[in-house]
Amino acid sequence: xxxxxxxxxxxxxxxxxxxxxxxxxxxxxxxxxxxxxxxxxxxxxxxxxxxxxxxxxxxxxxxxxxxxxxxxxxxxxxxxxxxxxxxxxxxxxxxxxxxxxxxxxxxxxxxxxxxxxxxxxxxxxxxxxxxxxxxxxxxxxxxxxxxxxxxxxxxxxxxxxxxxxx
Amino acid sequence: xxxxxxxxxxxxxxxxxxxxxxxxxxxxxxxxxxxxxxxxxxxxxxxxxxxxxxxxxxxxxxxxxxxxxxxxxxxxxxxxxxxxxxxxxxxxxxxxxxxxxxxxxxxxxxxxxxxxxxxxxxxxxxxxxxxxxxxxxxxxxxxxxxxxxxxxxxxxxxxxxxxxxxxxxxxxxxxxxxxxxxxxxxxxxxxxxxxxxxxxxxxxxxxxxxxxxxxxxxxxxxxxxxxxxxxxxxxxxxxxxxxxxxxxxxxxxxxxxxxxxxxxxxxxxxxxxxxxxxxxxxxxxxxxxxxxxxxxxxxxxxxxxxxxxxxxxxxxxxxxxxxxxxxxx
Numbered sequence: 001x002x003x004x005x006x007x008x009x010x011x012x013x014x015x016x017x018x019x020x021x022x023x024x025x026x027x028x029x030x031x032x033x034x035x036x037x038x039x040x041x042x043x044x045x046x047x048x049x050x051x052x053x054x055x056x057x058x059x060x061x062x063x064x065x066x067x068x069x070x071x072x073x074x075x076x077x078x079x080x081x082x083x084x085x086x087x088x089x090x091x092x093x094x095x096x097x098x099x100x101x102x103x104x105x106x107x108x109x110x111x112x113x114x115x116x117x118x119x120x121x122x123x124x125x126x127x128x129x130x131x132x133x134x135x136x137x138x139x140x141x142x143x144x145x146x147x148x149x150x151x152x153x154x155x156x157x158x159x160x161x162x163x164x165x166x
Numbered sequence: 167x168x169x170x171x172x173x174x175x176x177x178x179x180x181x182x183x184x185x186x187x188x189x190x191x192x193x194x195x196x197x198x199x200x201x202x203x204x205x206x207x208x209x210x211x212x213x214x215x216x217x218x219x220x221x222x223x224x225x226x227x228x229x230x231x232x233x234x235x236x237x238x239x240x241x242x243x244x245x246x247x248x249x250x251x252x253x254x255x256x257x258x259x260x261x262x263x264x265x266x267x268x269x270x271x272x273x274x275x276x277x278x279x280x281x282x283x284x285x286x287x288x289x290x291x292x293x294x295x296x297x298x299x300x301x302x303x304x305x306x307x308x309x310x311x312x313x314x315x316x317x318x319x320x321x322x323x324x325x326x327x328x329x330x331x332x333x334x335x336x337x338x339x340x341x342x343x344x345x346x347x348x349x350x351x352x353x354x355x356x357x358x359x360x361x362x363x364x365x366x367x368x369x370x371x372x373x374x375x376x377x378x379x380x381x382x383x384x385x386x387x388x389x390x391x392x393x394x395x396x397x398x399x400x401x402x403x404x405x406x407x408x409x410x411x412x413x414x415x416x417x418x419x420x421x422x423x424x425x426x427x428x429x430x431x432x433x434x435x436x437x438x439x440x441x442x443x444x445x446x447x448x449x450x451x452x453x454x455x456x457x458x459x460x461x462x463x464x465x466x467x468x469x470x471x472x473x474x475x476x477x478x479x480x481x482x483x484x485x486x487x488x489x490x491x492x493x494x495x
Contacts, residue, residue: 008194012193013191016186020181041193075491077495106175153168153172
């Protein structure tokens with residue numbers, strides 16, 4: 001049976017929060033997350049005709065677009081920081097985004113993790129994607145995704161374990 | 167993984183701000199921009215177009231052939247016509263480079279083209295005659311041999327075969343003096359019903375004249391030469407004279423192949439119908455197109471492999487670079 005293809009407006013309504021959380025965890029910057037979420041849906045409007053429900057859910061597809069947009073953003077940010085570091089000692093200014101919407105313990109913990117670790121955590125734990133869908137977003141196999149999640153959670157637990165108990 | 171950690175993480179589920187929600191609603195409400203003409207879309211159009219064009223060409227050629235069979239595809243002749251079309255080639259062909267005249271006389275016309283007087287010619291004729299039965303076959307064969315001898319000719323070979331009691335064939339190969347070959351053919355034609363007649367005449371006079379000129383030139387040189395050179399020239403002259411004598415002997419007699427048979431040859435299988443021919447031609451064209459495509463693919467395959475390697479290599483590199491970026495961020 002052919003899967004039903006929803007409208008993009010419906011998909012946006014249902015999955016905007018997921019897309020926003022995903023890019024927020026990736027960037028740790030609420031303002032950048034808003035911009036990236038908007039850019040994700042702008043790209044989705046252009047690419048919606050290529051969405052095939054048989055190949056994955058619309059949430060997975062939106063996350064794949066969001067990931068591409070986030071990678072472009074991170075790449076641009078890295079270039080900007082490098083450029084600024086050459087001209088002035090401003091590199092540290094942008095490394096502490098104002099993610100006030102997350103609790104302090106999580107902000108601190110996420111700051112110690114790489115974007116790769118944060119990404120797999122948000123996909124598997126926060127968005128609750130299964131290993132296959134998360135692997136599709138990340139471009140890796142489900143087993144590799146599971147391994148990467150275990151390591152990321154172990155690192156996170158190492159950082160915040162004592163705070164959680166407290 | 168620690169359940170407490172997962173629970174704590176899942177408790178942190180920031181929602182998209184309402185301003186962002188409005189912004190996204192505005193974005194998704196807008197109509198998508200017109201689709202650009204991408205490579206993928208061009209391929210999606212070009213591949214079926216090329217396939218359709220190939221099929222159309224094949225069908226057009228097939229239909230064209232069905233409508234106009236052309237000179238190479240004559241319809242199956244009726245039984246009497248089939249008999250008229252039957253010819254039998256004569257032994258070894260005449261020497262290359264020499265002019266050949268081939269005449270296939272209508273079978274009801276018993277006459278044969280006459281050799282040209284005063285010119286050396288290689289004259290070959292073939293006759294296929296139908297006789298009443300095996301007894302008549304034997305008598306007719308004997309009569310043919312007698313005619314040949316009476317006209318000053320001789321028998322080169324005779325093949326007589328009766329595989330069935332009521333059926334048989336005889337293949338008689340005769341040499342008849344050229345001056346009397348026409349009379350011989352007229353007499354042979356009276357031995358049975360003519361099924362086929364084939365006459366080939368090749369001019370030998372030109373070669374003979376060339377040989378004569380060369381011999382005379384060598385004779386003039388030999389008259390002036392002495393010693394070893396003269397001996398060599400004389401041996402060359404002797405060889406050329408021998409060659410000329412062979413041609414003269416060959417031109418003196420005509421070769422006649424007389425095929426006697428007790429049964430009419432079976433009519434050839436019916437030619438395929440128009441539809442069948444059209445399909446055959448269409449399939450042939452399609453196969454040719456496939457062969458060209460396969461050839462092009464084979465020629466382009468190294469480039470395709472390189473492009474594929476470059477594509478997958480750049481994709482792997484990009485994936486690796488993305489991962490390193492995420493590790494650093």
